[in-house]
Amino acid sequence: MNRRPWVLGLVVALVFLFLYAPIVWLALASFNSSRSLSKISGLSTQWYAELFDDTRVLASLQLTLQLALASALISTVIGTLAAFGLRRAFPGRGLWTVLLSLPLVVPEVVMGVAMLGFFVKLAGIPLGFGALLFAHVAFSLSFVVVVVRSRVSGMDVRMEEAAADLGASPFVAFRTVTLPLVAPAVVAGAAFAFLLSFDDVVISSYLTGVGSTTLPVFVYAQASKRGISPEIVALSTLMVAATALLLIIGVVIASWRARKAGATAQLV
């Protein structure tokens, strides 16, 4: 098979180019001295300065961050429970899987208008932070379940059985054996839920109330009038940079811990 893996390598490199071209372009444009996104005319950091001075952007950024954190927290907790619930076969599991796959496949516009109609006309829930939180958890949950479940179903049940045989209570076994094993998936699920909430335009645009505009909705409203503002480009660049940095730190810590664990294993 290894006859020509470089062809595949080339294709993969091109796909990565496709993925990163707009991001690299955004990063360049964020240092542009003019407002234009298409032509870079000179270097400046003025957009970053304006970003940190713009109280409207900062206020909606704060609201969006709070919403994303709350949504990620709730959906991670109840989604992880659900992932454990689906671990072993039981009558009715198929039905649960269908229910959980709905938020993944129903188009956002349909969920958005449905929630708008339900919140406004039937449930009497006022639009704003509460409505946004209910909705964001509803569409993020399934992603958490999918991510955590893939890890849980791959886990060796005998590990927990061994812990129980060695006298660990179910709680201790869960905390010391099960939780460390699924922790990476739970973190990944939480990150997924955070991102989905933080970046949502469509559903949020139906549910924002007066004074509770999320950042993406604010940006969308502004952008449709006079294009995207360079401040948002600067903010996007900061977000990608922060994510990449966190990821690198994570990888370094993981490899450091793996090396330490390897060294300990050799000592024993």
Next chain:
Amino acid sequence: MICVVSRRWLKANALLTPTGLWLGIFLIAPLVVVVQFSFATRDTGVARAVLPWTTQAYLTALDPAFLPIFGRTLVYAVATTAACLLLGFPLAWFIARYGGRYRTLLLAAVLIPFWSSYLARIYAWKALLDGEGLVNTVLGWVGLDRDGGFLLTHGAVILGLTYGFLPFMVLPLYVACERFDFRLVEASYDLGHGRVSTFFRVVLPGVFTGVLAGSLLVLVPAAGDFVTPKLLGGVDQSTFGSVIDDQFRGGNNWPLGSAMAVLLLVLVVLVLLLRGRRGEDVL
């Protein structure tokens, strides 16, 4: 034995209850309300949808005038799914097979661009595809440039949609590729099959659940997207999603918007039924 099964059943359902309640109240109930709205009568006041029940909204939704919009939406969705498969499969296969200890890192590298604002990414493509943008300039060096750039074309919309939905294709494909036993490929070569035959007879059936799950995650959501077509395609690029949006955004016609949403839901159900049991362990 019955006792064991029912205890397991109780435990599983107890763990699933919070999720079930949340989805039941904030997702299923709203979807039921949409179905109800779709049979209501239009009201131009604040009530928006009132009694008596009628099927008028469906008759309007199925009017031939909407046919070009449905057709365009379908073409966008199918082309996006195909493009995501074409780009996503080599990527997922490469990471699963040759990634080694860098697998997680490579997979994360696929996701990093999506931590920037969705709208900012679309606008970046807008700038890149512009008449004076980078893409046109580079293509100009080999004489392939196009007057006015590639903005406001069907290709631009499909490109934008593909970019936006690619991770949803790559992740399930990767899961399927990771489970695939790569020795089967060598076995197939040893048994005299060529590349093409090996791909269609060994690789594709082996990762089919991933292909199915990925297509499911891309096809219907892409059919509902209206922001990307609006920003990259221009004014005459209205899609199924944008028509629904118009009916609700201006308070224009809630029953009609609901009827169209229900038609999309029917598509969702059809696709879920088509998936059957095969895609279940991936999704």
